[in-house]
Amino acid sequence: MPLDPGPRPDAGDRPAEARAADSAHAADRIAAAGATAVARAAALEVQVAALAEQQALTTHDDEHDPEGVTIGFERAQLLGLLSGARDEIAALDRAADRLRDGTYGRCARCGAVIPDVRLEALPATDTCLTCADLRRRRR
Template identity: 50%
Template sequence: MARSVGHPMTAQSEPAVPAVPADDFTAARAVLAEEREELVSRIASLSRDVDVIIEASQDVSTDDEHDPDGATIAYERAQVAALLDQARSHLADCEVAEERLAAGTYGVCERCGGTIGAARLEARPAARTCISCAAARRG
């Protein structure tokens, strides 16, 4: 059955086939593997940073409002925690992309079933949606 690219899938439509054969995703596999390695390393480093900040905060007054060091440490902890959450989220996205590569669904939009453009996949190898669906979600 035919499907319309850029429109939500209906019960009668079939998932899209990526515009690029699965064998041609060698570069994407390599990029995702490299990103995964970098993210695992970054997560380990940020986790150590959190441990150092927690250790430092034990030597500081718990009254952040009146203690400049306490406020600084609380800010640093929040910043590092946000970076850690972001790295973990991106790692999860990379792992899902690798699973999609293995399943043969890489390059297919999760929302509409259309093809995710090669330029988008090159810029964001872990992309789950086509540009149209990503824009609709943000807009």
């Protein structure tokens, strides 16, 4: 199904059935992304636990053990990925709250409509392309 990259008409201009279908689609999109993020977080937690168990069986002499640095790097990488998955879950929870409040699909900064194609790609996004670009440029 092709995605409409343009702005949606104001919600008040659309029939209730169309708004309800959009809301249901958004809820499904957020739920699917949330389920994926939760599964990813769970898998990463298992990997972190396995790595901790592996570390318990090895020496802790990183200076002379060439695997020590690798294990430390792998642990940091896994913890970073886990943190990202947890951040994504929190962002999707906030998106679900915005959907319930009727503000999902509107930019939190300027109030503009967020294009459907952006919401399809980033269900948790709360900014339009213009505001996201401005934020990136300021960094």
